[in-house]
Amino acid sequence: MTRAGLVVPTLSVLVFLAAWEIAVRALQIPAYLLPSPSLIVLTLIDNFASLAASWWFTLRITLIALALAMAGGVLIAALFASSRNAERALAPFAVVLQVTPIVAIAPLIMILTDSPLATVIVCAWIVAFFPILANTLTGLRSVDANLRDLFVLQRASRWQTLRHLLVPAALPSFMTGLRIAGGLALIGEVGGEFAAGAAGRDTGLASRILESAFRTEIPKMFAALTLVACTGVALYLAAGALSRALLQRWHESERGG
């Protein structure tokens, strides 16, 4: 990233936070309506033990769901790419899962699985797997036809074709899917937690947000919300960094800028 690419967004965020802080103090807005950024940070430090445990829960579940979404999305994409009829038969289910809002399905999943943990994982998985499936499938379908012919001519085995042609050719599209899926997995996780409505120690940031709302501990709610937002940003940046590291030298999408 260029200097301006890093400095400008950092400055704009700092200006926004400063304006927020000044506005809250100047207008004497009570903390139960809108806490100031400094109060949010203090709350974050005061409640660090409980929030960190919840954050770790949320992050762990998100990453597990993301890993399962990668496995499922890639496997189903491979199945669709090798058989048009498999795609015709299964695509409607994938689309229905994708277009139905997760908060609408979550209570049903809660009833079916009867486990808050399973509900959260399934919710995060459902929203994360579709972009990986769709993008990986596009990647597998866009393999250079001449290169395919070359592999056939050289009598490459299925494994060789997969390893040396299909995987590298589909990688840029897969990475695009992963970037979208990282953020979506977090959204699914939070939605799932809301639906599961679990309280207690072994729960995530969404439970802290609900809990704080009930107790009108608004600064704590903002602290938990800040952690959720930062986690989403971190996931997005991590996927972007991975994509750059893998594709920088050869793919147009990671050149320049």
Next chain:
Amino acid sequence: MTHSSTPLLSLSHVRREFAGGRVALADVSLDVADGEFVSLLGASGCGKSTVLRLLSGLDTPTGGSIARNLPVDAVPGYVFQDAALMPWATVRRNVELPLMLRGERAALMRERVDAALRAVGLADSADAVPRELSGGMKMRASLARALVTSPRLWLLDEPFGALDEITRFALNQTLLALCKPPDDGQRATAVFVTHSVYEAVFLSQRVVVMARPGRVVDEIAIDVPYPRDAAFRATPRFASLCARVSDALQRASVAGAPA
């Protein structure tokens, strides 16, 4: 030409019709002798590329027969119109691909790839990735990838069609050096698809003129010995051969035009 033995490749009344009824080849009979360089010349859509795909075994005819007098495990060196390089791999990795897929030893691969890169003039670009190369250099890498297996049969599908004239001349020269080395040993057989009259005359021993829908309309022998170099292009013989081939192509396109 070596007409003494059976031809290396023989198409007999070959027909290729695609699902939906489109006829790529109506009726093509063609023999290619061992060591011969044959060009297939014709307008787009006359089935030249289909002939190559059939010869390589990538496609099968819907009528007629094809005889390939080659060992069962012989893989032709196939060169496509676009260089068809793996964008994620260096030139070296691209060129060694056929050897790697056969499970050759690393030391042997290195030696053969180095030799092939030297032969096409890419020795200094072994570690570049395709996006860092010009169109002509990409095509050189593509030639090296075919060369690395020392194929007895080269199938070239308009390999230089997208290049500028100067680059094309240089690559024609390189191709002749690869397929028709001056020391007269075992020379490779080549079937070269093009829509350039000059290229066909410069490279080949025989120009086969094709027309729609997928048939051979004329054959012109280019009995000028190898090695041929830039001076050949300046000879009256070259000019008269080009005129003859152009004329045949003209008549073919009139005959093949939809009524």
